[in-house]
Amino acid sequence: MRAVEQAAIASGRVTGLELMERAGRAVADVITERRLGTSNDTNPTARALVICGPGNNGGDGFVVARLLHIRGWQVDVFLYGDPDTLPPDAKVNHDLWSVLGPVHPLASFPAFCEPLAPLPFDLLVDAAFGIGLTRPLPQEFRTVFTHLSSGELARSCVAIDIPSGLCADTGTVLRPAADPAGRWPAAEGLACKADLTVTFHTAKPGHLTGDGPRYCGTVIVKDIGL
Ligand SMILES: NC(=O)C1=CN([C@@H]2O[C@H](COP(=O)(O)OP(=O)(O)OC[C@H]3O[C@@H](n4cnc5c(N)ncnc54)[C@H](O)[C@@H]3O)[C@@H](O)[C@H]2O)[C@@H](O)CC1
Numbered sequence: 074m075r076a077v078e079q080a081a082i083a084s085g086r087v088t089g090l091e092l093m094e095r096a097g098r099a100v101a102d103v104i105t106e107r108r109l110g111t112s113n114d115t116n117p118t119a120r121a122l123v124i125c126g127p128g129n130n131g132g133d134g135f136v137v138a139r140l141l142h143i144r145g146w147q148v149d150v151f152l153y154g155d156p157d158t159l160p161p162d163a164k165v166n167h168d169l170w171s172v173l174g175p176v177h178p179l180a181s182f183p184a185f186c187e188p189l190a191p192l193p194f195d196l197l198v199d200a201a202f203g204i205g206l207t208r209p210l211p212q213e214f215r216t217v218f219t220h221l222s223s224g225e226l227a228r229s230c231v232a233i234d235i236p237s238g239l240c241a242d243t244g245t246v247l248r249p250a251a252d253p254a255g256r257w258p259a260a261e262g263l264a265c266k267a268d269l270t271v272t273f274h275t276a277k278p279g280h281l282t283g284d285g286p287r288y289c290g291t292v293i294v295k296d297i298g299l
């Protein structure tokens with residue numbers, strides 16, 4: 074996937090930023106098409122919680138946040154990592170989002186959620202990690218994904234590219250050294266359990282094998298012109 078992306082960029086046909094915009098728009102379009110935010114009389118404005126990671130998957134998340142905001146959603150964005158160390162394309166989209174709303178540090182998530190009623194969000198957008206995940210999720214994400222899997226945070230969850238915590242090559246959940254035998258229950262939030270995964274260009278092995286099907290939910294492959 075990286076080789077395909079790099080070749081398209083190297084050919085001058087497309088920039089990384091354009092690919093990111095297309096990826097984010099593809100996710101936002103699926104959310105709109107499937108009406109994943111049930112805004113009705115009791116819930117006039119659909120609410121989305123976007124969790125961004127330190128790489129370009131996070132960059133996709135900032136694009137989705139901006140597009141949902143423009144489409145009338147109320148969007149709360151959290152970031153794990155320092156904005157200044159985001160890759161360039163992700164930083165551009167971080168800055169574009171920042172004109173529309175705050176970027177909360179992920180560490181502040183528990184305090185942010187404390188006073189909220191149960192099920193405060195229609196949708197959680199998982200933009201933590203994509204194909205760049207190299208080790209088990211840090212605790213901050215496990216807190217969010219444990220809340221999510223207990224059904225008290227959001228009506229549904231869309232994962233960008235691959236549910237975070239899952240290895241895109243093998244479909245296995247990356248487990249901390251403390252749990253080599255994989256005894257910890259899924260509810261430990263070791264990976265995001267999504268209802269829908271929107272991936273780009275082609276499905277990855279991790280969507281189809283191992284824990285993949287259980288964590289991905291419905292997998293939608295979107296063309297981003299690669
Ligand atoms: N031009 C491109 O390369 C495009 C990339 N796209 C998106 O970019 C993603 C790949 O982006 P990246 O290569 O930046 O990878 P990721 O965004 O998956 O994350 C990689 C970053 O997370 C860090 N990291 C990995 N595992 C970690 C862990 N357990 N705890 C803490 N930090 C960890 C890495 O050091 C790296 O900084 C794809 O999945 C896709 O969503 C799309 O926007 C399409 C265009």
Ligand SMILES: [K+]
Binds near residue numbers: 130200232234
């Ligand atoms: K993800």
